[in-house]
Amino acid sequence: MKIPIYVAVAVVALALDQITKFWADSHTLGWSVPIIGDLLRFTLVYNENAAFSMKPQSIVPWLSPTIFFGTLTVIACVGAVYFFRSLPKEDYMSRFGIVFIIAGALGNLCDRLRIGKVVDFIDVDFPDMIFERWPTFNLADSWVTIGIGLMLIGAYIAKYIAKKVPA
16 A cells, blocks of 8 residues: 555544544533433543553653653654554555554644643443543544554464465
8 A cells, every 4th residue: 555545544533533622622621411321421521641641741740741742752653653664565454553543642742732731522431340431532542542453453464374374
């Protein structure tokens, strides 16, 4: 596949993330709307920290969270691009996985640069699980999760093919 297809997927994923966050952010703080009963709600929250509200920036408290996460995101995206380039051209799954991870990372970076925190609004309940409710998230977080899943599937397929095809 040609590189423009990967770029197009990243741009569309980033645009969808930002459009949905602008929509969510345009409402009053704290709103919550049931979509599928109590299973799925849209609830606006702002996250100044990392995934699951972890605070890795406490390692360097003198550095603002925006600079900390911005630097981390740029380093991760540069590393992801190098990894993308090292993958075989036939490994579409892993390549699309990297594209989704980069789009998700950039989506949350855009929020941090724009308002200093990440807009989260997807509120899901998994009954009888570890959390009372799953932590609220956004499309960028979903893109990262989908990307990791695609990379795992891609690695499994590559391993399977390597076993079946004699060297």
